[in-house]
Amino acid sequence: MSHFLPLICLMGPTGAGKTAASLALAEEFPVTVINADSRQFYRDFPIITAQPTAAERAGCPHRLFGCLETHETLGAGEFARLAGKTAITEHAKGRLPLLVGGTGLYFRALLDGIASIPAVPEEVAAHWRTRCALEGAGALHRILAEVDPASAERLHPNDRQRICRALEVWDATGKTLSWWHDRPQDPSPFRALRLCLELPLIALEPRLDRRIDLMLQAGALDEARAALKRRADSLAPGWSGIGCRELFSHLAGDLTFAECRDLWLRNTRAYAKRQLTWFRAETGLIRLAPDDLGQIRDLVRRHCK
C-alpha cells in the first residue's frame, strides 16, 4: 500500500468553489495544485476560464495552468500522462499533489486509466471529419459496423464525434477501437482521495451569475479582444470555451452585449448541470459541501497518514 503515491483530487461543477478550497488546503498541507480542467490550460483565457490568479497562486506551487495555445487541444490520454508525471515529480519533491478541476473525463483517465492508443495523425482525423461532413454520420456508422461492430453497436448513429474517433483509430493504427479498449491497463501508481464539491443547481445559479460580473470586472472583454487579435478563428479549440465563444460573437457583432452575457450565463448553467450528471454517476467519490472545509482538511489529513 505504501508504494502508492498519495494524491488528492478535488472535483465538482464550475463555480462550486474548488479554487477556494484548494487554497485553504495549501495553508495546512505542502500541496502542489495541478490543473485538471480542460479549459484552464488555455493561455489566452485566464480570466474567462477562472484560472487561479497570481495572488491565489502565491500560496503554493501551481502546475499545468495556461500552457496551451488557442489552436491546440489536450486529449484525455495526454492529460493523464502529463498530470501523472507532474504528480510524481511533485511527490518526489516532498509535495502533496492536489488535482483540481471540473473535467470528469480527465480524472477518470488519470485514476482509472485509459487505453493507450497512439496519437492519430491530424491528416487521418481530418479525413474522417471531412467524410462525415460530406456523407453524414449515418454512412460512417455503417462503415464502422463493418470494421468494428462492437464499437458501432455502442455508439449512436448520430454521434459523429465518437464515430469519427473509432474510424480514425482503426485507420491510423490498424486495430479497432474496441481492440484497444479490451487490452489490459497498467495499474495506477496513485492512492487517490476523490473529493467532489457539490451544490444543487439552484444554489449554484446565483454564484455563476455573480461570477460572470466578476470576470467582466476583471477584464474578460479585453482578454477576449486580445485573444481575437492573436487568433481570429472561431473554430479554434480554445474559443469553444463557455464565455469565450459568446464574447467572440459579441466582438464579431453577432450579439449585443446583453445577449452575450445572457447566453454566457445560460450555457454556464447548462454545463454545470452536465457536470453534476457526470459526478452523480461516478462511484467512489466523497461528496462534500463547498464550505465544509473542516471536513475536507480532516479527510486529507487522514489520507496522508
Add this chain to the structure above:
RNA sequence: AGGGCAGUAGCUCCAACGGCUAGAGCGGCGGUCUCCAAAACCGCAAGUUGGGGGUUCGAAUCCCUCCUGCCCUG
C-alpha cells in the same frame, strides 16, 4: 378617434386549399460518455392556438365581438 398588422410551448417561430395525434429550434427536466469533454450525443415533458360567440361533418385557419401589443393617419 379612425385605419392597418399581429397574438400559437417559458422564448423565437413554422403549419398550400378549413381535414391525420398542432410541429421545429432554443430553454427546461433526465441520461450517456475510455481521449475535440466548457465537447459530442440520446430520451422526456410541455400548447384551452389571447377570451367569448358563430358558420361547418370538421376551425390555429372563415365571420362577429371583446382584450392586448405594434405601426400609420389625425
